Amino acid sequence: MDTSVLDLPAPVAVRLRRPGWRDPRLLAGLAMVAASVALGSWAVQTAQATVPVYVARGALVPGESVGADRLSVVDVRLGTVDLAGYLSADEPLPSEAVVVRVVGDGELVPRAALGTRTDLDVRPVAVPVAVSPSDGVVVGSLVDLWFVPAADQATQVDSSTGEEAPHALSEGLTVAQVDRPGGALSGSGATVVHVLVPGDQLPQVLAALASEGTLDVVPVPGTGG
Structure with a gap:
């Protein structure tokens, strides 16, 4: 019985081409790296950012006026407390404000602890x-x-x-x-x-x-x- 051999063409090696600068995949990867670097830098800067706030210099009692001589300024790191509820040193002190509840020595001064004499x-x-x-x-x-x-x-x-x-x-x-x-x-x-x-x-x-x-x-x- 005759047998014949089928000659198949030899496979041709595929040559990989180096991606060009205009390749969408390369551009997307570079954009992701840049975004990650920017996000990390922002997170570090935010963690180190501080805001000046007032703290009581000695205990403050109801009826006491709030003046600069009874307060100190400290820098508080953002994210550690909700600073919206406290007296910021970046703002002028409320005029004619008095304490309506006890604020302990060294305590951040809550806005809710201030009022007027008619509140007492x-x-x-x-x-x-x-x-x-x-x-x-x-x-x-x-x-x-x-x-x-x-x-x-x-x-x-x-x-x-x-x-x-x-x-x-x-x-x-x-x-x-x-x-x-x-x-x-x-x-x-x-x-x-x-x-x-x-x-x-x-x-x-x-x-x-x-x-x-x-x-x-x-x-x-x-x-x-």
Whole structure:
């Protein structure tokens, strides 16, 4: 039986051509690289960018005016906090603004902590205390005000002992000032604690100050020092 061999043409090697500068694929790759570099550079610059904001220089208490002498400027890095809610040092200080809630020493000053005097319903009252208060009684801390009536002026009696009972006059009052013995404003030698009393509690606090008895301030844990 005859067999024949079919001669097939030899394969021709395909030569790869180097892409030209006008090749769309090359242009797209270069564009992606350039975009990645630009994005990385922007991210680094943004992470390092800072904005000047105001912080409290010492505790600020309700009713206190907001002035440059009570504030410091610090640079805060963008992205660490929502700076829109805080007082920016790039803007002028609000005129006639006062603090309406306590701002702690070194705390960023929130815009919500500022208002006008008409927004306040507290009055400062000087309370001389017979016993020197603890170190936790400082400006900006909260205290409860207690009254111990004299024996002949007692209005409340402890049923278990039959003796006059101390009772709370007001709770959660903000300390605005503390004058300890030896200070320029404490000539009597007694410690005087200035507290901010709500308007509706003023009558009973003032009555207690004018009556026979002693007053004491008890710090609220976690709010002082």
